[in-house]
Amino acid sequence: MSAGDVAGEAGSVDPNGSGSDLRIDERVGAVLAEHAAWNEEHRRLSEPSLSALRDSGALRLLVPGRVGGDELTFADMVANVREAALCDGAAAWVLMVLVGHSWMIGSMSEDLQDEVYGADLDAIVPGSLAPVGSATECDGGWLVDGRWPFTSGAIWGDWFLLGSQVLEPGERPRLIHVVMPRADIGVDDNWYAIGLRGTGSCDVVAEQAFVPTHRMLDSGELLGARSPWSARHRTSLYHTPVLPGLSVHVAATALGLARAGLDDAADRFGVQDDRYMGTAKANRPGLHMRLAEANTEVRAAELLIADTVELLRQAAEGNDSKALRAHAKYQGTYAIELCRRALDQVANAAGGRALFDGSRLQQAFRDVTMASQHQVADLDTVGEAYGRTRLGMDPGAHPL
Known part of the structure; x- marks a missing residue:
């Protein structure tokens, strides 16, 4: 099985x-x-x-x-x-x-x-949400400069969703998100990473690109699901808080990778021999226990994701709060961590050949390792926020 x-x-x-x-x-x-x-x-x-x-x-x-x-x-x-x-x-x-x-x-x-x-329902919109660009207000919109990392699928982009900040003397930066057409974007082919190698997550750059007002939204309204445009749809989907929602997006990827890696491991263990012991590797009790724990971690991740989707539905339909967001974001993030742990378990038991290039287990292990580095997967900071709410405290400065 x-x-x-x-x-x-x-x-x-x-x-x-x-x-x-x-x-x-x-x-x-x-x-x-x-x-x-x-x-x-x-x-x-x-x-x-x-x-x-x-x-x-x-x-x-x-x-x-x-x-x-x-x-x-x-x-x-x-x-x-x-x-x-x-x-x-x-x-x-x-x-x-x-x-x-x-x-x-x-x-x-x-x-x-x-x-x-309007012209293409399948328009490709890569982007980078971190507010690392700079924007200056001008007549009719903004002039935007910047270099944005980790822009997955950049080479295929039709439009780009990018985070920026408006620097005003003596004040905290105002954070905004802008959408820019491909004509205004340059791609720096610098994506060399341990995992998710095929994503083309290159840096993109812009220099004094004009962004009209209708292509900009304050980050607080966007990430906090407070946009006036969110309510003008037939469903409550766009009232879903963005950062907890993105943790579920990353967790869905980690879940599929973990399942693929564990399936490959189970197939390998069923046919491999222990060359030093002269017996089938599948007879190792320790291996049985690793597989049992890894499979349970992945199943727990599935259930956590399902429960988090339900929490986000409640938030979108009006039952929103900082405590709910912290709860949802932590569960999504913890699901990613469970998938990473599961693949770590079996990779450590698989033997050297299972970690050669071309192994589905090895690739899944690398990809989940890379996915777990996404900002929404920062277990420590979101854990602090969730733990604080469990004590009846404000979640603190962590973005939710």
């Missing part, structure tokens, strides 16, 4: 909720798996991989319905990103980022939504 079989035992709770719209089917998955090695080698997503994601309709999952998108649910996002990660972590990560940004654009002006998606 594979790791995936254990994690999905009959009678267990469906972590995706009922009626998930699965776009990443067997056919799409086969294309993603076929091009995974090319993506790794060339440090970006291949055209066939991107076309498979586009043709599946997965890029439209959280695009607002008012512009013709599907405006589905976080459960649908989790299901599709997880399935993609079973086949290729890089493709899943890029899908996760693009779906996440289309969801965030639903909180920006309707003029911007129409501009981005």
Whole structure:
């Protein structure tokens, strides 16, 4: 029985909720798996991989319905990103980022939504949310300069969602997010990393790029789900708090990677011999215990993600609070950590050959390691915030 079989035992709770719209089917998955090695080698997503994601309709999952998108649910996002990660972590990560940004654009002006998606519902919107750019107000908008790292899928971008700050003498910086067309963006091909190598998460740069007012939103309104545009949709999706929501996006990728890695480990352990003992590796009691614990960690991550999706639904429908956000963000982050621990467990027991290049276990291990470095996966800081709320205290300065 594979790791995936254990994690999905009959009678267990469906972590995706009922009626998930699965776009990443067997056919799409086969294309993603076929091009995974090319993506790794060339440090970006291949055209066939991107076309498979586009043709599946997965890029439209959280695009607002008012512009013709599907405006589905976080459960649908989790299901599709997880399935993609079973086949290729890089493709899943890029899908996760693009779906996440289309969801965030639903909180920006309707003029911007129409501009981005009016001509192409599958518009590619990479970005970097950290406020590392600088913006100066001018007539009709802003002049923006900056270099933004970790812009996954940058080479394919049609539009870019980027964080910036407005520096005003004697005052704290005002944080804003802007959306810029590809014509205003340069890509620095500097993505060399231990994992998620095929995501093309390069730096992007802009110099004195003009951003009209309708392509900007204050970061507090965007990240805090307080935008006046959020309420102008047929569902409450765009009232979901962004930072806890993004932790679930990353967790969905980690979940699929962990499942893929554990399945590969179980297959390997079933046929490998212990060369020094002269017995089958599958007979090792210690190995049995590692697999049991790793599979339980992944199953716990599934259930935590499902529960977090429900918390976020409650927040979007009006039951929002700092305590709920801290709770949701911690659970999403802890799910990522559980997936990382699970792969660490089996990688340490798999033997040297299982960690050679070309091993699905090795690649999943590297990809989850890299995913766990995302800012939303900072377990210490979000743990402090959640722990404070459990004591009836304010969560502190950690962004929620």
